[in-house]
Structure formats: structure tokens, C-alpha cells
Amino acid sequence: MNYSIALAGNPNSGKTTLFNELTGSKQHVGNWPGVTVDKKEGTYRKNKEITILDLPGTYSLSPYSAEEIVARDYIVKEKPHAVINIVDATSIERNLYLTLQILETQIPTVIALNMMDEVEARGDIIDINKLSKLLGVKVVPIVARSGRGLKELMEVAVDVAKAAKKPEVLDLFDDNISSAVSKIEELLDDAKAEERLWKAIKILEGDEIVTNSLSEPVKVSAEKVVKEAEKHADGDTEAKIADLRYQFISKTVKVAVKKKNTGHVETT
Numbered sequence: 291m292n293y294s295i296a297l298a299g300n301p302n303s304g305k306t307t308l309f310n311e312l313t314g315s316k317q318h319v320g321n322w323p324g325v326t327v328d329k330k331e332g333t334y335r336k337n338k339e340i341t342i343l344d345l346p347g348t349y350s351l352s353p354y355s356a357e358e359i360v361a362r363d364y365i366v367k368e369k370p371h372a373v374i375n376i377v378d379a380t381s382i383e384r385n386l387y388l389t390l391q392i393l394e395t396q397i398p399t400v401i402a403l404n405m406m407d408e409v410e411a412r413g414d415i416i417d418i419n420k421l422s423k424l425l426g427v428k429v430v431p432i433v434a435r436s437g438r439g440l441k442e443l444m445e446v447a448v449d450v451a452k453a454a455k456k457p458e459v460l461d462l463f464d465d466n467i468s469s470a471v472s473k474i475e476e477l478l479d480d481a482k483a484e485e486r487l488w489k490a491i492k493i494l495e496g497d498e499i500v501t502n503s504l505s506e507p508v509k510v511s512a513e514k515v516v517k518e519a520e521k522h523a524d525g526d527t528e529a530k531i532a533d534l535r536y537q538f539i540s541k542t543v544k545v546a547v548k549k550k551n552t553g554h555v556e557t558t
């Protein structure tokens with residue numbers, strides 16, 4: 291059985307370093323923005339049946355840049371068997387914003403918590419089990435640059451791909467947004483079951499690509515739900531959803547990350 295596994299993460303999280311380690315290729319590693327706008331493909335050195343894709347680095351799956359559109363189209367349309375979401379462990383808070391959106395796509399996912407060497411050098415402590423529990427997916431600590439943790443990462447990624455294991459749906463929205471998401475999901479009965487959640491959320495965020503892909507009657511009904519939800523979200527459901535994601539991330543980091551230099555848990 292052949293599996294396709296996509297690497298998705300923020301710019302500079304170490305995607306290309308990981309890609310090179312896994313495939314033995316020598317793609318340019320560096321922090322020029324846009325260096326990986328084209329997705330790159332290779333095969334896993336230890337198992338030629340596994341295709342690895344290095345997606346462009348993004349902070350979100352909104353349709354606001356070429357990188358975001360390439361990454362998200364690959365994830366939601368071509369549907370890899372699994373996504374390895376590479377997270378820079380030295381700035382978990384910022385990186386998890388993309389993570390939450392990847393999880394919303396319901397694609398089987400494992401988190402590769404990269405740069406653990408830097409975390410350890412700083413004396414910070416990350417509770418991997420807690421982080422994994424709160425996010426509802428497996429988290430594997432790695433050092434992409436030295437290869438540490440990559441064997442385990444690939445074992446987990448292949449397991450998740452084989453089992454087609456969908457991530458848990460996280461409880462991060464308030465009643466207003468949750469109920470609007472459910473109502474829009476019901477309207478999307480033509481869409482595949484696993485696509486309804488992320489599409490409903492994107493429609494509530496005012497995503498024009500998703501909204502314009504709807505049939506006219508569904509679009510009209512969905513717009514009514516959005517209007518109603520806006521009334522209870524200070525007129526801006528997109529901002530409200532962003533805010534709720536940040537609140538969830540903030541709580542998660544507070545529970546799972548202990549920074550040495552501040553002497554107390556991270557709060558912002």
C-alpha cells in the first residue's frame with residue numbers, strides 16, 4: 291500500500307530540514323519567505339512506498355496568500371493519507387493557530403514538535419502527554435536537524451495513515467459559533483461528511499472561495515445563518531473565531547508548557 295504524507299507548518303518551523311532528512315534530498319534550507327511556494331515531493335528513504343510532500347509554509351489555511359491556497363488545496367482536495375504538522379516548539383503559541391485549522395480538516399494528523407534541542411537548551415519543559423491530550427492527536431518531539439525522533443514520528447504517521455484516524459473535534463467554540471457551525475454543516479449535505487466541519491467554519495469566517503463553491507440555495511441559507519451568528523459576535527464572526535482559537539491555544543500552552551526563565555507558566 292502506498293501512502294502520501296504531507297508536511298505542513300509555519301515558515302521556518304523546519305519543514306525542509308525534515309523533508310531532507312526523511313527523503314535524502316537536498317532542498318534549500320533557509321528562511322527566505324516563499325522558498326517553498328511550490329510543493330516538493332520525495333520518497334521516504336526507509337520505505338519507498340511512502341511519498342512525502344513539503345508544503346509551503348503558512349500561518350493559516352485562510353485563502354489570503356498563494357502559499358495558503360497551495361497548502362490548503364493539497365490538504366482538503368488531494369487529501370494526503372496523513373499530515374505531519376511540524377510545530378516549532380520554541381514558539382508553540384504562534385504555531386498552534388495553523389494546527390487548529392489542520393485539525394478542522396479532519397485529515398489524519400500527527401504533530402512533530404520540532405526544535406526540542408532549543409527548548410532543552412533553554413531549560414523549558416513541555417508536557418508532551420498533556421499537549422497530545424488537549425489537542426486530541428499524537429505529538430512526537432523531534433530534532434529535525436539531527437534526525438532525533440524521526441523514526442518514531444514516521445511510525446506514528448504511518449499508523450495514523452493506515453488507520454485513517456480522524457482527529458478529535460475540539461471543543462473550542464462558544465454556543466453561538468458552535469450552533470452556527472452545526473446549522474451550516476446540516477446545509478452542506480452534498481459535501482462529504484469529513485469536509486463539512488472545515489467548510490462550515492470557513493463559511494462563518496467569510497471565506498469567499500468556499501462560499502462561492504456552494505449552490506445558490508445553500509449559499510442563501512448559509513448566509514442567513516452567518517448573519518444571525520454575527521449578531522451575537524459583535525458583528526464579526528471571523529474575528530470571534532480567531533479569538534476563540536487564541537483562547538484555546540492560550541489555555542493549552544498554560545497547561546502544557548513551563549518556561550524556565552519566567553519561573554511561571556506561559557500566559558500569553
Ligand code: GDP
Pocket residue numbers: 299300301302303304305306307308318319320321326347404405406407408432433434435436
Ligand atoms: P522551513 O521554512 O519550515 O522549511 O524551515 P527550514 O527547514 O528551512 O528550517 C528553518 C531553520 O531552522 C533553519 O535554520 C534550520 O537549520 C533550523 N532548524 C530546523 N530544524 C531544527 C532543529 O531541530 N533544531 C534547531 N535548533 N534548528 C532547526
Ligand code: K
Pocket residue numbers: none
Ligand atoms: K532556529
Ligand code: MG
Pocket residue numbers: 305306307318319320325326347
Ligand atoms: Mg522550507
